[in-house]
Amino acid sequence: MDKDLEKLSALYDGELSYKEIQEGLDNMHEEPDLKDIFHQFGLISELVQRQAEQKKSKIVFFKDYFSKVNPVMSNLVTAAATVVITLIILYQFDDDRFQVDKEGSLQLSSAISSDEAKSQLLNADQNVMEHMIHIMQSNKSHGSQQISKNWIPVGFSVNPNNPNQYSNGRNNLFFHLENKQLGIKKVKYFKANNNWIYLIPLQDGRLLTAYGDVPPSVADPMIQSIYQRN
């Protein structure tokens, strides 16, 4: 039975061969139950797609908002918002669930792997949004900032060509310190194209942001280490 329903699901998606489609349509024509289920697939699609559309409209709202408050910023935001749209996933490290998710599950293009997480991003305080955009656009840290050696991941060292950047030869990373935590209470991280942004609230009330092409599998020990020292 499940195999028949699986075929019905594939029929719904138009993913059967011509012959299978014919069979599927015939079966459905004769079986009212199959019609019901097929129709319910339609209800689910409608709901999920509409909810996704509503979330997209929030992105548009953010773009409009930024263009009103700062026209210069809006160009950056337009580019950044595109990143944000595909920026996909926000994971939150919980104290009792301090782990890195499978890399595969993080390569989701625009799939909403965590709707709750995406909502959090979309509903995030505008200061966090601006901070994220600033980080993505500037791609450099401020030389005057005091970056603790303890924060540097094992295997990373200062890039001789850019003293603000740290590298292990394969991945690059830079840090940014913000005096305010922007409402970030737990470590969060975001993926934007091939880069990652880690927001790490420090006990002294500041927010440490690490940005670069350092995946969670590499960053995880660094974050744990900062947390333990913090």
Next chain:
Amino acid sequence: MGVSKGDEVFVNEIKAGNAAAFEAMVLKYQPKLMSSLIGYTKSKDQAEELCQKTFIRVWQKIDSFRGDSALFTWIYRIGINLAKNDFASSFSRSSKITDSLDQNEHDVPEYLSPETELIAAESEEKIMQFIQTLDADTKTAFTLREIDGRTYDEIAKILKCPIGTVRSRIFRARQLILEFINQENIING
């Protein structure tokens, strides 16, 4: 975006007079059309009536569908045009809608009956929350299909797994969601 491969088969079959294909197409797109028409008319009754008229018109005019747009886009345009026409005629009292249930009439499935409800707003939240509880593999395949509109082949490449696995994961997601809906009596409750 043109018509998808799956819809293309439906369209060709409908053009050939295959009633089962027409019925399947109605079952698939009726919820989306209803949602759009309710949004436009702000009236469920009116939306149902327009929905029925739309699918009758689709049946009558399917030969003129060239596949330049997605099938639903074409259906949606018909529905909205009928709604505009309906709106105008309510003022002029001279109905411009000429769809009659005469020689081109085709039975529209019973799913357009008043008993058919879109999922109630208060239940939507529950369903969306439930979707978040699906395991990551299942949820990912499902969202790539439903939200991104990816084909099984594309999803298989993204997730680096066989197409058969994609198919079963998407089905699994739908099956679990339907089980949840039935448990909660969301559609018929």
